[in-house]
Amino acid sequence: GENVEQHPSTLSVQEGDSAVIKCTYSDSASNYFPWYKQELGKRPQLIIDIRSNVGEKKDQRIAVTLNKTAKHFSLHITETQPEDSAVYFCAAGKSGNTPLVFGKGTRLSVIA
Amino acid sequence: GAVVSQHPSWVICKSGTSVKIECRSLDFQATTMFWYRQFPKQSLMLMATSNEGSKATYEQGVEKDKFLINHASLTLSTLTVTSAHPEDSSFYICSASFQGTSTGELFFGEGSRLTVL
Numbered sequence: 001g002e003n004v005e006q007h008p009s010t011l012s013v014q015e016g017d018s019a020v021i022k023c024t025y026s027d028s029a030s031n032y033f034p035w036y037k038q039e040l041g042k043r044p045q046l047i048i049d050i051r052s053n054v055g056e057k058k059d060q061r062i063a064v065t066l067n068k069t070a071k072h073f074s075l076h077i078t079e080t081q082p083e084d085s086a087v088y089f090c091a092a093g094k095s096g097n098t099p100l101v102f103g104k105g106t107r108l109s110v111i112a
Numbered sequence: 113g114a115v116v117s118q119h120p121s122w123v124i125c126k127s128g129t130s131v132k133i134e135c136r137s138l139d140f141q142a143t144t145m146f147w148y149r150q151f152p153k154q155s156l157m158l159m160a161t162s163n164e165g166s167k168a169t170y171e172q173g174v175e176k177d178k179f180l181i182n183h184a185s186l187t188l189s190t191l192t193v194t195s196a197h198p199e200d201s202s203f204y205i206c207s208a209s210f211q212g213t214s215t216g217e218l219f220f221g222e223g224s225r226l227t228v229l
Contacts, residue, residue, distance in 0.1 A: 034217065043205060043220040044156070089155060093218075097144035097209055100218055104155045 002027040004092050006103025013080050014111050021106045023090035024072040030092040033066060033073045034100065038087045047088075048075070080110045114140045116208050118221030125196055126229055133191045133224045135206030141186035142208035146218065147179075150203040159204075162189040196228040 003026040013019050025033075031052035036044035050057045050064045050073065057064050061080075066073040077084055087107050091100040115138040125131050135145055143164045148156040160181050161169040168181035180192040189208075193200055203225050207218040 032217075041203075041223075041225070043223050045220075046217065049217065099146045099158050099161060100207075101158070102156045 002030055002092055002101040004090060004101050004103040006090050006106060008106060009104065010107045010109070012109045012111060015080060015082060017080055019075075019077045019080050019084070019108055019110075021075045021088055021090065021108075022072060023074070023092075023103050024070075025092040025101075026071065027092065028068075028071065030094055032093045032095055032100075033064070034091050034093075035062075035064060035075050036089045036091065036102075038089060038105075044089060077108075080108075082110050082112050084108060085110045114208070114219040116206065116219045116221040118206055118224055120224055121222055122225040122227075124227045124229065127197055128195055130192055130194045131196055131226060133193075133204055133206075133226075135189045135191070135208070135221050137187045137208050137219075140208075142189075143186060145183060145189040145206055145208045147181065147189075147191050148205045148207065150205060150223075152203075156205065159191075162206075164189075193226065196226070198228045201226055201228045 006023045034049035035047050037047045038044045048059050048062050048064050050066050061078045063076040087105045089105045090103040093100040117136045119134045145162040147159045149159050150156050158171050159174045162181045162183040164183045164186050170176045183189040203223050205223040206221045
C-alpha cells in the first residue's frame with residue numbers, strides 16, 4: 001500500500017520568512033496530493049492540492065510542487081505570518097472513492 | 113464546498129460502555145465515507161472505509177467487532193465504539209468524497225473527541 005513520509009516534524013521560522021515542507025510517496029499510481037492545515041482540536045482544512053498532471057500550483061502565498069519521477073512533493077509558504085502556525089499534513093491518494101494516506105505532520109511555528 | 117457534519121463533537125464515557133458517533137454529508141450524497149483516528153500529536157490513521165449498503169472494510173489492526181460501522185444511507189455513516197476502554201480515547205474524524213466524481217478531495221467532519229474514563 002501507499003506510504004507517505006513527511007519532513008521535518010517541526011519547523012520554526014521568523015515572521016516574513018519562507019517555510020518548506022517535503023513529502024515522499026511510494027505508490028506510483030497515486031495521482032492526487034493535497035495539503036491540510038490543522039489547528040489544535042479542529043478538523044483538517046484543505047489549503048492546496050495538486051494532481052499528477054501538473055508540476056506546480058500556486059495560490060497567493062502558498063505553492064506546491066510535484067516531482068512524479070522522484071515521487072516527492074513539497075509545500076512552500078512565503079511571507080509567513082503568525083496565523084500560519086499550525087500542523088500541516090501532506091497526503092497522497094487516487095482519484096475516486098479511495099482514502100487518503102497522510103504523512104505524520106509538521107508542526108510549524110511562526111515567530112513574530 | 114461540500115459539508116460533512118459529525119456528532120457529537122466530544123463525549124466522555126465510562127469504561128465498558130458503548131459510544132455512537134454520527135457522520136452526515138449535508139449537501140451531497142456519499143457512497144463512501146472514511147473513518148480516521150488521531151491520537152494526540154499524531155497523524156490521521158485510516159480505520160475503515162464505510163460503504164453504503166454493504167460491509168465496511170477495516171484496516172489491518174482495527175477490530176471490526178469493537179468498531180462497528182453502519183452506512184445505511186447515502187448521507188449517514190455511524191461508528192460505534194463498543195465496550196470502550198481508556199486506550200480508545202482519541203479524536204475520531206470522518207470524511208467523504210463526492211459521489212460520482214473523480215476529484216479525490218476529501219471533506220472532513222468536525223471530529224469527535226472521545227474520552228473514556
